[in-house]
Amino acid sequence: MPPEKSAYALARYSRSADSIRQSIEWVRTHDSAKFLDNFYFQYGHASIADLGHLALCFEGISELAATEIEDEQLWDGQAKSSRYQDFSQLGVITPPEFTAEEAARYHAAAAALIETYGQVRELAFKQLTERLPKPAEMSQPAYERNLAARAFDVARYLLPFGVPTNIGQVTSIRTLERQIRRMKASEYGELRQIGDETAAACAAQPECLWDAASTEPIAPTLAKYVNADEHLAQSRKDLALWAQQNLPILPEAVDEIDLLRPSELAADVVATLLYPVTHAPYRSLYDAAAGWSAARRAEVIEVALRSRGKHDDLLSNFRGGLYVYDIIMDVGAYRDLHRHRRCQQFRQAYDGRLGYATPDGAPPFYAAAMDAAWAAMGTLPQPGSHYLLPFAARGRFLFKMDFAEAQYIARLRSGVKGHFSYRRIAWAMKERMEKLEPELAHLMAGTPPWEEDPLTR
Secondary structure, three states: HHHHHHHHHHHHHHOOOHHHHHHHHHHHOOOHHHHHHHHHHHHHOOHHHHOOOEEEEEEEHHHHHHHOOOOOOEEEEOOOOOOOOOOOOOOOOOOOOHHHHOOOOOOOOEEEHEEEEEEHHHHHHHHHHHHOOOOOOOOHHHHHHHHHHHHHHHHHHOOEEOOOEEEEEEHHHHHHHHHHHHHHOOHHHHHHHHHHHHHHHHOOOOOOOOOOOOOOOOOOOHOOOOOOHHHHHHHHHHHHHHHHHHHHOOOOOOOOEEEEEOOOOOOOOOHHHHHHHHHOOHHHHHHHHHHHHHHHHHHHHHHHHHHHHHOOOOOOOOOOOEEEEEEEHHHHHHHHHHHOOEEEEEEOOOOOOEEOOOOOOOOOHHHHHHHHHHHHOOOOOOOOHHHHEOEEEEEEEEEEEEEHHHHHHHHHHHHOOHHHHHHHHHHHHHHHHHHHHHHHHHHOOOOOOOOOOOOOO
């Protein structure tokens, strides 16, 4: 069934004595759009929109756009893998903000990165074959696939954020509505365009039909109501201005992975509101907010909410978790850890100010390629310059979660099958939790990063 009709049938199922078969037959002869208009969009019965799900694919979008698209907690999907596919022949997506001259400089710098990506991949594969001979019990194709994946793990550090990728997702109508509104409010022109195209796709017939007779639009009622999330965009601007005018310079955290268990809710909310619009560590923001008066904290919250309309939800910054990890990591590792949905995630700007990560054994020309990319980024305007950021670029990211999720991430992501970058992060997350919660330390399983098995996938 089309998603909106499915939602109508299931919603009616809960509101009548009919069986589901009778409800489906009812929907065949009644207008689902009118029902959703009345009960979802006008009266705010949002749970109805959770009953209709649809598959939607984004093709030929940038890795930067893919990361932003996936930034939904109630999201299921898959993206093109940098571990199993060669990205060297794909070129890059051009940010629509660039002039022709800026685009030419961007493409030249991106081409240099991608060329080095190919060189590093070949060199890494050669070194791996020399260091790790094929076990007798392993087939040659399996052996080569495993080493190729490891070589891609090293080479991906050089992929620019503008490289094309694909995403397939399955979401509810409600999640898709929120996703479209968020994309339409993005600072990136590509995301705003994708938001418009997604809404248009909802009002059109499906591109790929399993049943040739199913020619109805996917979610036409949704398409009528997805305007940009103006509150999200305006709140971000207002908080950035407040921080610029009122926030003192705060100390930088020395540790790349910091773990806190905040005890003051208001200070935690204020710190989380200010985190994405500053360069300050969460600990510094939280300590500062905890020391402010209640009136000062209320001022920040008022700034964040002054643009909120009667139908706008509270910003996700008001959601929390018992534990807060503030992590400096490369954006490649973030792309992997970003897939964990049972936590709240926030990031600071993709501006490259924290430099880049260097994988063990990187050849001498690796640093030269990175330095050239940073020099080129300095000549390009933001936010378009963010598309030139390689996966090696380091940024600051906030993850708020409960103990069960921290234990799960540490156990899963520290395993030998994982990328060495996030393996180190997962192990450090385990160590920080064991210090903070010694009574629960025996529950924090994990594999130390010095234990390796490159022939395991």
